[in-house]
Amino acid sequence: MANIIEFIKQAFVPGEAEKPLPTGVFHYITPPDHPRNLRLHLRLESDGRGLLIVNASTVLHLNQTAAEFAYHIIRQTPKEDAARVVQKRYQVSYTDALRDFNQLQEQIDALIDTPDLDPVTYLNIERLSPYSDEISAPYRLDCALTYQVPPGASPDVAPTKRVDRELTTQEWQQIIAKAWQAGIPHLIFTGGEPTLRDDLPELISFAEEQGQVTGLLTDGLKLGDSNTLQALLNAGLDHTMIVLHPEDEKNWKSLANFSYWAETMKEDLYVAVHLTMTTQNKDEFETLIHKLAAAGISALSLSAADPSLAPDLEKAQQSAYDHHLDLVWDIPVPYSQINPISLELAKDAADSTEVVNGAGIGWLYVEPDGDVLPGQGIDHVLGNLLTDQWSDIWKAVKDWRR
Amino acid sequence: MRKKLNRITGFVLLLAALTLISAPVSAQTYAFTLEQEIIHVYWESDGTLSLTYELVMHNSNYGDPIDYVDIGMPNANFSISNATASVDGKPINHLAASPYVTNGIEIGLGSNAIQPGETGTLQFSITGIRDVLYQDSDDSDYVSAVFSPSWIDSEFVSGTTDISITYHLPPGVTPEEPRWHTPAAGFPETPYAELDPEGRVTYTWRNPNANGYTQYLFGASFPASYVPATAISTPTFWENIGIAPDDLIGGVCMCLFGSMFVAIPALSIRNAQKRKMKYLPPKLAIEGHGIKRGLTAVEAAIVLEQPMDKIMTMILFSTIKKGAARVISRDPLTIETTDPLPEDLRAYEKTFLTAMTETNKAKQKKDLQEAMVSLVRSVAKAMKGFSQRETRNYYKKITEAAWAQVEETGTPEVKSETYDKVMEWTMLDDDYDDRTRRVFRTGPVFLPTWWHHYSPGTMTSTSGPSKTAAPTMRPTPGGTSMPSLPGSEFAGSIVTGVQDFATGVIGSVGAFTSGVTNRTNPIPKSSSSGSRSGGGFSSGGSSCACACACAGCACACAGGGR
Numbered sequence: 001m002a003n004i005i006e007f008i009k010q011a012f013v014p015g016e017a018e019k020p021l022p023t024g025v026f027h028y029i030t031p032p033d034h035p036r037n038l039r040l041h042l043r044l045e046s047d048g049r050g051l052l053i054v055n056a057s058t059v060l061h062l063n064q065t066a067a068e069f070a071y072h073i074i075r076q077t078p079k080e081d082a083a084r085v086v087q088k089r090y091q092v093s094y095t096d097a098l099r100d101f102n103q104l105q106e107q108i109d110a111l112i113d114t115p116d117l118d119p120v121t122y123l124n125i126e127r128l129s130p131y132s133d134e135i136s137a138p139y140r141l142d143c144a145l146t147y148q149v150p151p152g153a154s155p156d157v158a159p160t161k162r163v164d165r166e167l168t169t170q171e172w173q174q175i176i177a178k179a180w181q182a183g184i185p186h187l188i189f190t191g192g193e194p195t196l197r198d199d200l201p202e203l204i205s206f207a208e209e210q211g212q213v214t215g216l217l218t219d220g221l222k223l224g225d226s227n228t229l230q231a232l233l234n235a236g237l238d239h240t241m242i243v244l245h246p247e248d249e250k251n252w253k254s255l256a257n258f259s260y261w262a263e264t265m266k267e268d269l270y271v272a273v274h275l276t277m278t279t280q281n282k283d284e285f286e287t288l289i290h291k292l293a294a295a296g297i298s299a300l301s302l303s304a305a306d307p308s309l310a311p312d313l314e315k316a317q318q319s320a321y322d323h324h325l326d327l328v329w330d331i332p333v334p335y336s337q338i339n340p341i342s343l344e345l346a347k348d349a350a351d352s353t354e355v356v357n358g359a360g361i362g363w364l365y366v367e368p369d370g371d372v373l374p375g376q377g378i379d380h381v382l383g384n385l386l387t388d389q390w391s392d393i394w395k396a397v398k399d400w401r402r
Numbered sequence: 403m404r405k406k407l408n409r410i411t412g413f414v415l416l417l418a419a420l421t422l423i424s425a426p427v428s429a430q431t432y433a434f435t436l437e438q439e440i441i442h443v444y445w446e447s448d449g450t451l452s453l454t455y456e457l458v459m460h461n462s463n464y465g466d467p468i469d470y471v472d473i474g475m476p477n478a479n480f481s482i483s484n485a486t487a488s489v490d491g492k493p494i495n496h497l498a499a500s501p502y503v504t505n506g507i508e509i510g511l512g513s514n515a516i517q518p519g520e521t522g523t524l525q526f527s528i529t530g531i532r533d534v535l536y537q538d539s540d541d542s543d544y545v546s547a548v549f550s551p552s553w554i555d556s557e558f559v560s561g562t563t564d565i566s567i568t569y570h571l572p573p574g575v576t577p578e579e580p581r582w583h584t585p586a587a588g589f590p591e592t593p594y595a596e597l598d599p600e601g602r603v604t605y606t607w608r609n610p611n612a613n614g615y616t617q618y619l620f621g622a623s624f625p626a627s628y629v630p631a632t633a634i635s636t637p638t639f640w641e642n643i644g645i646a647p648d649d650l651i652g653g654v655c656m657c658l659f660g661s662m663f664v665a666i667p668a669l670s671i672r673n674a675q676k677r678k679m680k681y682l683p684p685k686l687a688i689e690g691h692g693i694k695r696g697l698t699a700v701e702a703a704i705v706l707e708q709p710m711d712k713i714m715t716m717i718l719f720s721t722i723k724k725g726a727a728r729v730i731s732r733d734p735l736t737i738e739t740t741d742p743l744p745e746d747l748r749a750y751e752k753t754f755l756t757a758m759t760e761t762n763k764a765k766q767k768k769d770l771q772e773a774m775v776s777l778v779r780s781v782a783k784a785m786k787g788f789s790q791r792e793t794r795n796y797y798k799k800i801t802e803a804a805w806a807q808v809e810e811t812g813t814p815e816v817k818s819e820t821y822d823k824v825m826e827w828t829m830l831d832d833d834y835d836d837r838t839r840r841v842f843r844t845g846p847v848f849l850p851t852w853w854h855h856y857s858p859g860t861m862t863s864t865s866g867p868s869k870t871a872a873p874t875m876r877p878t879p880g881g882t883s884m885p886s887l888p889g890s891e892f893a894g895s896i897v898t899g900v901q902d903f904a905t906g907v908i909g910s911v912g913a914f915t916s917g918v919t920n921r922t923n924p925i926p927k928s929s930s931s932g933s934r935s936g937g938g939f940s941s942g943g944s945s946c947a948c949a950c951a952c953a954g955c956a957c958a959c960a961g962g963g964r
C-alpha cells in the first residue's frame with residue numbers, strides 16, 4: 001500500500017524535466033574482422049544537436065533527436081532498447097521511435113555503402129554548405145610537429161615561419177588530449193617533415209587510443225623503410241598523403257619507379273599523393289597523373305604555386321577524374337588555397353551565395369611550439385594550445401572568423 | 403496570422419473527468435506574464451457546473467501577439483454554445499472545439515489579439531457542464547466537488563500570478579454544512595467563507611504569489627441532497643481498495659472523494675509527459691557543395707541519366723563537330739577518324755572513337771561499354787562533394803534555355819546557326835525528339851558545316867546510299883548559297899541518328915546499359931552483420947533502390963531503353 005500511496009504522491013510532483021544528452025565525443029570503430037572499415041565520431045553539442053563524422057570525411061549535422069539515436073547506434077544499443085529509452089525521454093510512442101531509429105540507421109548505412117548515392121535525392125538528407133553551421137570545435141587539427149626538413153630538401157617545402165622550440169612528446173600528448181576533449185576527432189601530423197620526429201609513432205598511438213583518426217603528411221622518403229612504415233602502421237595510422245616534389249631530383253628518383261609505393265599500398269593504409277604545379281612542371285602533369293594512377297593511388301591532391309596556372313590546374317583536375325582518382329582538397333599542403341575545387345567555387349561565386357572557407361572551423365593548424373593558426377600559412381596566432389584554455393582559443397577563432 | 407502550433411493552451415482540469423492534455427509542440431514564441439487569474443466555480447442546483455475566468459495577461463515586448471487561447475474542459479459533456487468570451491470587454495466571436503486540447507475550447511482573439519508590450523484581460527464563461535460531481539466515499543450523503551483551475555505551459559508564461567478561486571456552492575446549502583478540502587500548497591488552508599449576492603455559500607482561496615504554470619487543486623464537499631441524484635457519479639474502484647485522501651494530499655480533509663482517484667493515473671501520465679522533451683523526427687544534413695558547373699553536355703547527360711544510345715550519339719556529334727571523325731556509312735554506322743586527332747578531345751571522346759573504329763562488332767560493343775564505364779566513373783568522381791539534385795536542376799535549366807534560344811530566333815539562317823551552337827544541350831531534353839520535330843516542322847534548315855561528315859553524300863549528290871534527303875542550295879540574305887534541308891527532314895535525321903546507333907551498333911539498349919551499370923553501380927555486398935538487430939551497422943543491399951540511383955550512373959530507366 002505504501003508503494004501505491006507513494007506512487008499517488010509522485011503523481012502530483014512535477015519531477016525533473018528530461019534534458020539532452022551530455023556533451024561529449026563518442027567513437028565507434030568496426031572490429032578487425034568486420035567486412036566494413038568504418039569509423040564514426042559523434043560529437044554531442046550543448047544544445048543537444050550532434051555532429052556525426054563518417055570515416056573522418058563525411059560530415060553530418062544531426063538535430064537533437066537524430067543525435068540521440070546516433071548515440072545509441074555508436075553505443076551499439078539494441079534498437080528496441082534504444083527506442084524504449086527515447087520513448088521514455090521524449091513525447092513519442094515506442095512504435096514511432098523504433099520506426100525513426102530504423103530509418104536513421106538505414107540512411108547512415110546507405111551513406112556508407114553507396115558513397116556515390118546522392119543523399120539529397122535518394123536519402124532525404126538536407127544539404128548544408130560546408131562550414132556554415134555553428135559548431136563547438138573544428139573537425140580536424142593539423143599538427144605541425146616540426147619545421148625541420150631533410151638535409152638537402154628545398155626550403156620551399158617547409159612553412160616559412162620558424163619557431164623557437166619544438167614541443168616535447170608529453171606536451172604534444174597534452175595537446176592531443178585537449179583536442180579530443182574539445183571534440184576534435186581527426187588529426188593530421190605535418191611539418192616540415194613529421195617523420196623526422198622519432199616520437200611520431202608514439203603520438204599516433206596516443207591519439208588512436210583516445211579514438212581519433214590520424215593522418216600523416218610526408219615526403220614519403222621514410223616510408224620506404226619498412227621498419228618505419230611498420231611502426232606507423234602498428235601505431236594505428238589511418239591515412240597518409242605523400243607530398244611529391246617531381247622537381248626534387250633526390251625525392252623524385254627514389255619514388256620515380258613507384259615500386260615502393262606498391263609495397264606501401266599493400267598495407268592497410270589509405271595513400272594519397274599531393275602534387276604542386278609550377279610553371280616548370282605543368283607540362284608533365286598528364287604523365288605524372290597517369291603514372292600515379294597506374295601505381296594504384298586512389299586519391300590525389302593538387303595545388304598550384306601561382307594562380308595564373310589555374311587553366312592548367314583545371315586540365316590536371318580533369319585528368320584526375322579521367323583516371324578515376326578521387327580528388328582531395330583542404331589539406332595543409334603547399335599552396336593549399338590554390339586547389340582546383342577552391343578555384344572552381346571561386347569562379348562560380350559570382351552567381352552563387354556559397355563561399356567556402358574552412359580555415360578556423362573545418363580545421364585549425366598548430367605550429368611546432370603549440371601556437372594555433374586558423375590554417376596553414378595564415379599568420380594569425382589565436383592562442384597556444386598547450387598553455388591556453390580551449391574555450392579561449394575557440395572564442396579567438398570565432399572572433400577571427402567574424 | 404494564425405499560428406497553429408504556437409498557441410497558448412490554458413488547461414482547466416476538473417478532477418471528475420480529467421482530460422489528458424497534449425502540450426504545444428513548437429518553438430517558444432509566446433512570452434508573457436499572467437498577472438491575475440480570477441475564477442468563479444458555480445456548483446449549480448441541477449448538478450452542473452458553471453465557470454467564469456478572468457485572465458489578465460501582459461505580453462512581453464519580444465513575444466508574438468497572443469492570438470489564440472485554448473481552455474480545457476473537464477469532460478466532453480458541455481456545449482460550446484453555452485460559452486462566451488471577451489477581451490477587454492470586446493466580445494469574441496470565435497469559439498470552437500480546440501484542435502489541441504482534448505475537450506477544450508479554442509478562443510480566437512482575432513483583431514483583439516494582445517500585442518507585444520500590451521496588457522489584456524480575457525474573460526471566459528461557460529455554463530451547463532454535466533457529470534462533474536462524485537459521491538463522497540467517506541460520507542455517502544455528501545458529494546465531492548474537486549477542481550483545478552487553468553494553468554499554462556511554462557514555456558510561455560513567467561512571473562507570479564495573483565490567483566483567486568471562489569467556490570459558489572449550490573443554492574440552499576447552509577454555511578455549516580459544507581466541508582473544504584485542503585487546498586494546494588501556497589494557498590491558505592482555510593478558505594475565506596461568505597455569502598454571495600445570491601445568498602450562496604462561497605469559499606475563496608487566494609494566493610497573490612502563485613504562478614500561471616502550476617496546477618493547483620481545490621475541493622469541497624456538500625450534502626448530496628442539494629443536487630439531483632442522477633447528477634452524481636458512483637465511486638471508482640480506487641475507493642474500494644481503501645486509499646485515503648489524507649495519504650494523498652495530507653491535511654484535514656474530512657472525506658474521501660472518489661473523483662480524485664480517477665484523476666491520479668491521468669495526472670501521473672501528464673506529469674511524465676511534461677517532464678519529457680518534445681520530439682521532432684530525426685533529421686540529417688550533410689555538408690556538401692551545390693551545383694557542379696563546367697560539365698560538358700555529354701557529362702551532364704550522365705548526371706541526368708539519359709539513355710546510353712543518346713549519350714553515345716551526342717559523343718558522335720561532338721567528335722564530328724571537332725573534326726575528329728566522319729561517318730562513312732549510316733547503315734551500318736561506320737566512322738573513320740582523322741589523323742592526327744585534334745588536341746582538344748576529351749578522354750571519353752578518344753575512347754569512344756577507338757571503340758567505334760574497331761571492326762569486330764562484338765569487340766566494338768565491349769569497347770563501347772568500357773568507354774561508357776570510364777565516362778560514368780569520371781563523372782562520378784567529378785560530382786563527388788556536389789549536389790546531384792541541384793546540378794540536375796541547373797542543367798535542365800540550361801537545356802530549356804538552349805531550346806528557348808532556338809525557338810525565339812526568327813529567320814531560318816539564325817535559327818540554324820543557333821541550333822548548331824546549342825544542339826548538344828537540346829539533346830538533354832527528355833522530349834528532344836518530338837521537340838526537334840516541332841521546332842523544325844516548317845521552313846528550311848541551313849546545314850552546319852560539319853553536316854556532311856555526319857550525313858555522307860548530302861553535299862555532293864542527290865542520290866546514293868544516304869538515308870537522309872538531299873539538300874538543296876538556297877541563297878542566304880548575304881547573297882551566298884548554303885545547303886539546306888526541309889526542316890522536317892533535318893529533324894528526322896537528327897532523331898534517327900540515335901535510333902541508328904541503337905540498332906546498328908549496340909543492339910539492345912537495356913542489355914548494353916546493364917553491362918555498364920553492373921560495373922559502375924554494383925549491388926553492395928552483404929555482410930554477416932546484416933541481420934543484426936542491435937544498433938550496429940548492417941551492410942549493403944538496402945540502400946540503392948534502383949540501379950541508376952547514383953550520381954554517375956547512366957541507364958535506360960528514364961528512356962525505357964529506347
